[in-house]
Amino acid sequence: MSSFTFPYETRALRVEQRLGTFYVVSLPSELLLQVAASDRMRATLNADGTGYTLEGTQRLVQDKRLNEIADYINRVDSAFPNSIIVAANYDLETGFDQGELEYISTEEEGKPLDASRVWTITESEDGCHTLTIPSSDKLAAIIDGQHRLFSFARAEATAMQSTNLLCSVFIDLPKALQAQIFATINSTQKRVDRSLTYELFGYNVSDEDEEYWTPDKLAVFLTRKLGTDADSPLQGRITVAPKRDAALEELAEMARWRVSTAVIVDGILRLYSSNPKRDANLMRKDEASPRSELRNGPKDNTPLRDVFIDGNDALIYKMVLNYLKASEDIFWSKASEESFIFRTIGVQAIFDILRKIAARSLEARNIRVEYFSEILEDARGIDFSAERFRNPSGSGRTVIRRAIEETIGIA
Numbered sequence: 001m002s003s004f005t006f007p008y009e010t011r012a013l014r015v016e017q018r019l020g021t022f023y024v025v026s027l028p029s030e031l032l033l034q035v036a037a038s039d040r041m042r043a044t045l046n047a048d049g050t051g052y053t054l055e056g057t058q059r060l061v062q063d064k065r066l067n068e069i070a071d072y073i074n075r076v077d078s079a080f081p082n083s084i085i086v087a088a089n090y091d092l093e094t095g096f097d098q099g100e101l102e103y104i105s106t107e108e109e110g111k112p113l114d115a116s117r118v119w120t121i122t123e124s125e126d127g128c129h130t131l132t133i134p135s136s137d138k139l140a141a142i143i144d145g146q147h148r149l150f151s152f153a154r155a156e157a158t159a160m161q162s163t164n165l166l167c168s169v170f171i172d173l174p175k176a177l178q179a180q181i182f183a184t185i186n187s188t189q190k191r192v193d194r195s196l197t198y199e200l201f202g203y204n205v206s207d208e209d210e211e212y213w214t215p216d217k218l219a220v221f222l223t224r225k226l227g228t229d230a231d232s233p234l235q236g237r238i239t240v241a242p243k244r245d246a247a248l249e250e251l252a253e254m255a256r257w258r259v260s261t262a263v264i265v266d267g268i269l270r271l272y273s274s275n276p277k278r279d280a281n282l283m284r285k286d287e288a289s290p291r292s293e294l295r296n297g298p299k300d301n302t303p304l305r306d307v308f309i310d311g312n313d314a315l316i317y318k319m320v321l322n323y324l325k326a327s328e329d330i331f332w333s334k335a336s337e338e339s340f341i342f343r344t345i346g347v348q349a350i351f352d353i354l355r356k357i358a359a360r361s362l363e364a365r366n367i368r369v370e371y372f373s374e375i376l377e378d379a380r381g382i383d384f385s386a387e388r389f390r391n392p393s394g395s396g397r398t399v400i401r402r403a404i405e406e407t408i409g410i411a
Helices: 029-035 060-073 098-109 146-154 157-161 175-189 194-201 215-228 246-253 261-269 276-283 291-296 305-309 313-332 344-364 369-379 394-408
Strands: 008-016 021-028 042-045 052-055 084-088 120-123 129-133 140-144 164-171
Touching: 008 120, 021 029, 021 129, 029 042, 029 146, 029 157, 029 164, 052 146, 060 146, 084 175, 098 261, 140 146, 140 175, 146 157, 175 215, 215 261, 215 276, 215 313, 261 344, 276 291, 291 305, 305 313, 313 344, 313 369, 344 369, 344 394, 369 394
Parallel strands: 084 164
Antiparallel strands: 008 021, 008 129, 021 164, 042 052, 084 140, 120 129
């Protein structure tokens, strides 16, 4: 059986780049086989504890390549200096990250999801970072390096067990950004067949009409726009970083606050898709299909579902933008530096309120800033620095959301 015990901890190097934050770590290849997967391939430990079975495939024609790399791994002089790129806390079955799943479980099932499954980064007093992998659950999506990793499942046990792999780990990275990173990395080194990106991620990121954009791809696009639009309250405040990033929380405390890309993507996404993975599968079942294909799919009661299917992205963006402007005035502009409304749970709760009132806004044919300000006005006086809002998990988000709902009369 596996020799690893969980939680597994290893030192991590924090790297800041223009896209955002990631962490460089060294992980045993066998451990990575246990905790990582791609949409098209995963390795499963055999029942007798000896060896791995590969399930699924990225491209059948690459089966030979897996064997060739495995032969190289078996050599006494094998080396893999390039990093495997990993997106942690991504659920391959639903398309949501673990933070969002925690909240969904709290709201829909009345109990929080077990947060102990979440990969975390902690910083010690000496400035060093530690990555903690709580369990062998496959919550790490491989962005780049699939063939290198899964070839270890076909290598000799001694070679696999004696090899560590360099990994670049992103925490809470939305799938559309995973696709962008893959396409960018590979296209700058060599020309990549667009069908490969389609096979790995369900996107044709280099050239795709908006009507073919899946829900999460649109959410990432709108998030980027909110982060760069001079008219947006979130200009310069959105970064690629873990939702549970202590550095982000520290910036929030000093009122020079930031919020992670994943938080905004999730907030926008839940306005028009209750299951983004299901929707992406429907739009990519046999060949790329436009959003209209979703009309034939399962019922989805999200408030802007029809707006998304109709391709009225400008309406979605304008509603979100104007709502955030109202939120800037009501919640953020005069909040104390200790307020939890700046934190991840506070921003999430603000988007939850939009999800509650978006249908009313559509029915009233009114998405003006003044409309949202009038709805939110009574919540202006809530002191979100109070101790009762402190819980950083999905339950803390729920407490903030319910406080706003009760005050503005939409509970």
